[in-house]
Amino acid sequence: MLKGENIYLSKIEKEDMKYIYKWFSDTEFLKYYDYIPPISQSKREVDKIFNDYEKSEESEVFAMKLIKSNEIIGIAGYDDIEKENKVATLFIGIGNKNIRGKGYGKESLNLLLTYGFKVIKLHRIQLNVLEFNINAISLYEKTGFKKEGIFREFVLRDNKRYDLYLYGLLKNEWK
Structure with missing residues (x-):
């Protein structure tokens, strides 16, 4: 478990899945969460995604939970962990709409960076973010991430590239 001031990151429990099912059926959440098309996912599809995460040695996924209430507010972790190169791709998704903008993403990001650099001894942490996700971009840049590339017109959302x-x-x- 990774613990901050207001949140902690822990293993995803069976009781957390009801919230994750809800988030992965919410196209507005999915629009910002990933670059794949924001299509509502079924319970079976979500189970497959998270079972694949659990079996993979190249991924680590955590539930983001409030310390005060133990309420799950999102998911965060690493994809594509390349142990030989000491590189991984970070992701964060706050599913609870009422909790966004309160600094929990920043706290989660800092916990993930500490875990990545100090515990699993990464040399490089990277991430992908859509150009319209202004809040996430601001957070990443304030944390020290550098824009290294642009996949031009990579994503189609609402008939716009x-x-x-x-x-x-x-x-x-890393600071």
Whole structure:
């Protein structure tokens, strides 16, 4: 378990899944969460995604929970962990709409960075973010991530093309 001031990151429990099912059926959440099309996912599809995460040695996924209430507010973790290269791709998704904008994403990001650089000894942490996700971009840049690339017109949302940005942070750049 990774513990901050207001939240902690822990293993996803069976009782957390009812919230995750809800978030993965919410196209507005999915629109910002990933670059794949924001199509509502069935319970079976979500179970497959999270079972694959659990079996994979290249992923670590955590429930983001409030310390005061133990309420799950989102998910966070790493995809594509390349142990030989000491590189991984970070992701955060706050599913509870009422909790957004309160600093929990920042706290989760800092917990993930500490875990990535100090515990699993990564050299580089990277992430992908859609150009219209202004709040996330601001958070990543304030944390020290550098924009390293642009996948031009990579994503189609509402019949409009958007760029996908690649950000990276090296261990020696981390504050």
